[in-house]
Amino acid sequence: xxxxxxxxxxxxxxxxxxxxxxxxxxxxxxxxxxxxxxxxxxxxxxxxxxxxxxxxxxxxxxxxxxxxxxxxxxxxxxxxxxxxxxxxxxxxxxxxxxxxxxxxxxxxxxxxxxxxxxxxxxxxxxxxxxxxxxxxxxxxxxxxxxxxxxxxxxxxxxxxxxxxxxxxxxxxxxxxxxxxxxxxxxxxxxxxxxxxxxxxxxxxxxxxxxxxxxxxxxxxxxxxxxxxxxxxxxxxxxxxxxxxxxxxxxxxxxxxxxxxxxxxxxxxxxxxxxxxxxxxxxxxxxxxxxxxxxxxxxxxxxxxxxxxxxxxxxxxxxxxxxxxxxxxxxxxxxxxxxxxxxxxxxxxxxxxxxxxxxxxxxxxxxxxxxxxxxxxxxxxxxxxxxxxxxxxxxxxxxxxxxxxxxxxxxxxxxxxxxxxxxxxxxxxxxxxxxxxxxxxxxxxxxxxxxxx
Numbered sequence: 001x002x003x004x005x006x007x008x009x010x011x012x013x014x015x016x017x018x019x020x021x022x023x024x025x026x027x028x029x030x031x032x033x034x035x036x037x038x039x040x041x042x043x044x045x046x047x048x049x050x051x052x053x054x055x056x057x058x059x060x061x062x063x064x065x066x067x068x069x070x071x072x073x074x075x076x077x078x079x080x081x082x083x084x085x086x087x088x089x090x091x092x093x094x095x096x097x098x099x100x101x102x103x104x105x106x107x108x109x110x111x112x113x114x115x116x117x118x119x120x121x122x123x124x125x126x127x128x129x130x131x132x133x134x135x136x137x138x139x140x141x142x143x144x145x146x147x148x149x150x151x152x153x154x155x156x157x158x159x160x161x162x163x164x165x166x167x168x169x170x171x172x173x174x175x176x177x178x179x180x181x182x183x184x185x186x187x188x189x190x191x192x193x194x195x196x197x198x199x200x201x202x203x204x205x206x207x208x209x210x211x212x213x214x215x216x217x218x219x220x221x222x223x224x225x226x227x228x229x230x231x232x233x234x235x236x237x238x239x240x241x242x243x244x245x246x247x248x249x250x251x252x253x254x255x256x257x258x259x260x261x262x263x264x265x266x267x268x269x270x271x272x273x274x275x276x277x278x279x280x281x282x283x284x285x286x287x288x289x290x291x292x293x294x295x296x297x298x299x300x301x302x303x304x305x306x307x308x309x310x311x312x313x314x315x316x317x318x319x320x321x322x323x324x325x326x327x328x329x330x331x332x333x334x335x336x337x338x339x340x341x342x343x344x345x346x347x348x349x350x351x352x353x354x355x356x357x358x359x360x361x362x363x364x365x366x367x368x369x370x371x372x373x374x375x376x377x378x379x380x381x382x383x384x385x386x387x388x389x390x391x392x393x394x395x396x397x398x399x400x401x402x403x404x405x406x407x408x409x410x411x412x413x414x415x416x417x418x419x420x421x422x423x424x425x426x427x428x429x430x431x432x433x434x435x436x437x438x439x440x441x442x443x444x445x446x447x448x449x450x451x452x
Contacts, residue, residue: 003088005095008033009043012064013095015088020450023122024059026417030442034061035414037217038188038237042066044220045186045254046160049073053155053185055108055172056080056164058124060089066160067098075100077153081107081141085123106142108149110171117141127166145175155183163189164237169201173208180208186249187240197231202238210240213255218350219307219321221314222255234354234414253314260315262323265302271379274305280382280399283392288379297340300327301379304347325351332360339364339380342404345411346381354411361408368401376400383407386437395434402435409440416443421451 004018006028016025027035039062046052046069054063057078067076078101080086086105093101107115107128116138118129132138163169169189173180187210191198202212202225213222214235222239241249249255267273271293275281281288306312306320328344341364348357368374374397382388383403392399405426413419416427427444430436436444 003091008061009065010068012068013092014060014064015091015095016059017088020446021121023124023415023417024061026446026450027415028061030415030417030446031439036236038215038239039065041215041220041222041254042160042162042188043069045249045252046070046074050159051075051155051157052077052159053161054078055162056166057089057103058085058164060092062162063089063101064092064096064098066162067093067096067101070100072100075102075154077102077104077149079104079106079108079144081105081117081139082119082123082126083139085126104144104149106144107168108146108165108172108175109143109168110145110174111143112145112148113143114140115143125166128168146172146179147176150179150182155179158183158185161185161187163187165190167193167198169198170204173201173204177208180210184242184245186245188237189240190236191231191238192236195233197235199227202227202240205240209242211243211246213239213241213246214352215239216318216321216350216352218352219314219317221253221318222249223318224257224259232353232355235352256315256318258315259322260319262303262319263306263316265299265306265320269302269305269309271298271301271305274301275379278382278388279390280388280392283396283399284376284379287377291377293379294331296327296331297378300324300331300343301381303327304343304381307350321347321351325353329356336363338375338378339400340378342383342400343381345404345407346383349407349411358408358412361404361411365401365404365408368404374400384410390435398433398435402430402433405430406435406437406440409443416447421447423447 001017001019003015005013005015007013008028020026043065046066048071050070051074052066057063057080063076063078070076080089086103090103115128116132118127119137119139120126163172165172189201205212212225214225216223225238246255246257250257303320303324307317307324325347328347332340332344341360345357345360384407387403409426416423424447427440430440
């Protein structure tokens, strides 16, 4: 299959297969970026001149982003065993003039040697296999360990390492005991294998003194991960680091070591103040002010406003977000009236409870479409930051439904690659209402091109 050249993330050039039936090219065309929230966080934490490693680099969306961050004075080592994928990554490195990137054509595991790499149509799913079944496409690849590679490379002061190795994570850790003891990087690792949460990887890091954290997407901050919690089905990656690295990240506002209870919202966080300046409030504010607002709704709105107050410390903001989520869950359980489920979805998405957000949106959209009823008499949160900026005065019902449909499309799947033609009705409706974003229009065009 021939390759094509695409752009993403501030003009980075990447070479990928020219096919809408493969994950990476489709997602990059659709979102002009990768679909994982973690990639934005990585771009924030990697300073110029730093060093990073990408294990399971694939076509290089992380590698190339990291290279842009660290700049010519930094260094990125990208490990990609599949020859055709590594060739494409090497070409992308050259396209961008990233002399700071070294592409290593090997797989990382627990011991040096050779192994069979099972090849899939989607290179993201390539995996090392010990027993090769008949008829399965494989490629023989060299194996290395991080402990041995540390002898070859100058990794002193390494800032970050990403591990996405399709089930090989524990083996990689076993071959990296000295590496993980002597260095203190932040490690991003894949936590989910289909429906299974790989808690053995969390335990393996924990045994070496690395605590695990998850990303809170709306705040772009790491918080402690509790293996006993119910894990959102959309949670794909975790981060692990030693206490000294955690302290450094906490000082920069990128990590919270300990959860804090919510503080009391201030006057500027009250809904009448916080929502008044937003364009959509002009269309609904008169109705909100004509009657007394439920005290629990007012408190939930205030906590959300507090979570967005950048003058506060990140621990305070996170505590407020947690309180807002609990408050909206209680309100919806008590009475799912008006647009309470829209507010719950907004807060849930920001907190990383994406499945909860999707459930709330599905119920609300189904109610609106089936009953043609829209109750906007109670203050509510806009479905997304984008819709906060869009005036609603001339078409309030379309504004509400358009916002709900767009966020539902974004939150219910990582990409329309996975929903396929099932997303067409929603996207057509968005288009007809005139509130479709550029990405929603691209989604519609891509699905139509993929399924002519």
